[in-house]
Amino acid sequence: MMLASLRRPLLALLAAAVLTAGFQAFSGTLPAWGASAPKTQAAGDWYLDITRPGAPVRIAIPDFRAAAPMGEAEPAAAVAMSDVIRDDISFAGVYRMLPPRFYRIAESGSAPGAIDYYQWESVGADILVEGVTDTGGDQLVVEVRLHAVRAQENVFARRYTAESGASRMLAHRIADDILLQAGNYQGVARTRIAFATNRRQERAKEIYLMDYDGHDQRPVTANGSLNLTPSWSPDGRALSYISYREGAPALYLAFLYQGRGEKLVGEHQSFTPAWSPDGQWIAFASNRDGQSEIYLAAADGSEVRRLTDHRAIDVAPTWAPNGRTLAFTSDRTGQPQIYAMDRDGLNLRRVSFEGMYNDSAAWSPSRSRSEIAYASRIERQPFDIVVHDFETRQTRQLTTGRGSNESPSWAPNGEHLVFTSNRTGGDQVFTMHRDGSNVRQLTRDGLNSTPRWGNPPADPP
Amino acid sequence: MKTSTTIARPTSVLRSLSFPVRGVAAVLLLAALVAGGCSSVNREPATARLPETPGAGTGTAGSSTAGSTGATTPERASGGLTEEEILAMPPGGGVSSEAIDPLTMDLADLNASGALRDVLFNFDSADLDGAARAILEANAAWLLRYPTVEILVEGHCDERGTVEYNLALGEERARSARDYLASLGVASDRMRTITYGKEFPLDPAHDEEAWRINRRAHLEIVAR
CATH class of the missing domain: 3.30.1330.60 (OmpA-like domain)
Known part of the structure; x- marks a missing residue:
């Protein structure tokens, strides 16, 4: 009974393994079941088995071991990977991380190389993650095992192989697998954030990329002009953004793994592109007919059509996850407020009723919730990030009293937001949980704006 | 009317000059305005070229003895000018000016001129x-x-x-x-x-x- 419920997520995992990017993954010590495994409800059943109602699930991730250390370097690298994984798991916020001092207690009671489930249970662990690293040539091999402590069962085992320089991304991949297997939770450890920054030249802004945790910040553009408002393609392999490189702001595309870019929509001025969830369309604002209106273009720049027609400013579109509805900012009542409309421009309705000035809407990609975030000026204060829930019709405020907070964008799982704030001085990029907790600062240089959180890069087609 | 609505680029040029030069610059500006009749105040671009001119202008004026530099040059004190000639000099101490055609300035100067x-x-x-x-x-x-x-x-x-x-x-x-x-x-x-x-x-x-x-x-x- 227990075993049956345990195997289902594993089957799903093995099926998913075929699709995974960047790393070769093999089933480890476990027998390989058929490749035609049904895509079931992933690990949800197993998650229920280890959960004690009302109690948080506690996870223990002791430092990974180096299988055959030649010197100091390998054990240090193994510990560094464990740190990344622990940080990723903590960020998700679905488990309580068992304090490391308990690890030593549990390990000291166990025979070397063996797992003593009773020892781990006695220190309160529900889940134990065990990892062994090995380096051969320029290859890094990591074996990871996930144990359900009270069931005394190794429920997940996988061997990962990557180039030795990719250990950090490999650790992120392991963390996402752990979250998926143990909690049916879609992690964001392999996601990245695009943003605009003037850190290189004061009077220019370039598009930059960074990992979701702020690591590996690097430029995408380097043209010395203004480059703003990036938007991710749903496959995480391209960005649409506006650039002033030829004078007036126009829409450009950057293909991240092909080293090429192209101008998408050139004539007149265009702003604030938003890539549709199916990747087929790009919504944007333009003054091509006079006022700033919302337009739709096919992702190759063709078939430009107009969606709004009003004397007021219409700008900053965002797509609902169903791909049929858009929200945007309009000042047609005299103040910027958030509106929604169908993809053909019909069925216009107002979304925001609180706040004197609302802009930069971001529709949550979550399929289980229906909510939208935006920057809101309440009374005469600076901006705060708020989230409007379409079901309850309630609006909750996520930031309060700490600088001006702008340009929210959702993590692909709808559980976190990235935004800018000047709470520490100049405009910097921060992330927080969707309830406003766990605020982390990701950038510290220059002035940074319009961060956008993207999906992990898909495999090339 | 609010004078504060201008972004006073020309005055900031003046402000950046040393004080006596600034005074001369203001005089020259006035002179340029008078010379140009009712021409627009936007002739100010001339200020950009001012620092070279004041030495030549003040030297010829008899009143320059107020400063020590004039007094130490005896040949200029006698100068070869008769009293009549000195009295006949036009106001402004012989300084003449003409408005600079804005279109002959380079673009950066023209934009900085506050035209x-x-x-x-x-x-x-x-x-x-x-x-x-x-x-x-x-x-x-x-x-x-x-x-x-x-x-x-x-x-x-x-x-x-x-x-x-x-x-x-x-x-x-x-x-x-x-x-x-x-x-x-x-x-x-x-x-x-x-x-x-x-x-x-x-x-x-x-x-x-x-x-x-x-x-x-x-x-x-x-x-x-």
Whole structure:
């Protein structure tokens, strides 16, 4: 009974393994079941088995071991990977991380190389993650095992192989697998954030990329002009953004793994592109007919059509996850407020009723919730990030009293937001949980704006 | 009328000069204005070239003995001038000047000369108030006088709005200024608009005065 419920997520995992990017993954010590495994409800059943109602699930991730250390370097690298994984798991916020001092207690009671489930249970662990690293040539091999402590069962085992320089991304991949297997939770450890920054030249802004945790910040553009408002393609392999490189702001595309870019929509001025969830369309604002209106273009720049027609400013579109509805900012009542409309421009309705000035809407990609975030000026204060829930019709405020907070964008799982704030001085990029907790600062240089959180890069087609 | 609506680029040039030079510069400015009859105040660009001229001017005037430099040059004290000749000298100590044709200046100097003035806006507004219209009317008069000049009308916002909305608002401001210039007879094909949102504040400070001058339409001369 227990075993049956345990195997289902594993089957799903093995099926998913075929699709995974960047790393070769093999089933480890476990027998390989058929490749035609049904895509079931992933690990949800197993998650229920280890959960004690009302109690948080506690996870223990002791430092990974180096299988055959030649010197100091390998054990240090193994510990560094464990740190990344622990940080990723903590960020998700679905488990309580068992304090490391308990690890030593549990390990000291166990025979070397063996797992003593009773020892781990006695220190309160529900889940134990065990990892062994090995380096051969320029290859890094990591074996990871996930144990359900009270069931005394190794429920997940996988061997990962990557180039030795990719250990950090490999650790992120392991963390996402752990979250998926143990909690049916879609992690964001392999996601990245695009943003605009003037850190290189004061009077220019370039598009930059960074990992979701702020690591590996690097430029995408380097043209010395203004480059703003990036938007991710749903496959995480391209960005649409506006650039002033030829004078007036126009829409450009950057293909991240092909080293090429192209101008998408050139004539007149265009702003604030938003890539549709199916990747087929790009919504944007333009003054091509006079006022700033919302337009739709096919992702190759063709078939430009107009969606709004009003004397007021219409700008900053965002797509609902169903791909049929858009929200945007309009000042047609005299103040910027958030509106929604169908993809053909019909069925216009107002979304925001609180706040004197609302802009930069971001529709949550979550399929289980229906909510939208935006920057809101309440009374005469600076901006705060708020989230409007379409079901309850309630609006909750996520930031309060700490600088001006702008340009929210959702993590692909709808559980976190990235935004800018000047709470520490100049405009910097921060992330927080969707309830406003766990605020982390990701950038510290220059002035940074319009961060956008993207999906992990898909495999090339 | 609020004089504070100008972005006083010419006066800031004056301010950067040392004090005595500044006085001479002001005199020269007045002289240029008188010489030019009722010509527009926008002849100020001459100030950019001023630092070379004052030595020549004051040296010939008899009143220069007030300074020690004049007194130590005896041949100049006798000078070869008769009293009649000295008395016959025109006011201004023999200084003559002519207005510089703005169109002979290079673009950077021309734009720095303050020939065209910025228009300011209220918060979250692209509407032109009386002061804004008056400035645009002066700008239009200048543009009609120099019909070869082409301009880029830049719309800017203060930092208190959001990045995205300000891109659209800056465009509204630029278009608002351009449309009024067009209504005053400036040909539309001489003007292009662009928005910079809140990306390029004129004053990077975070106070009311900075915000006030940052909410602007700037007329940049791009061809002449």
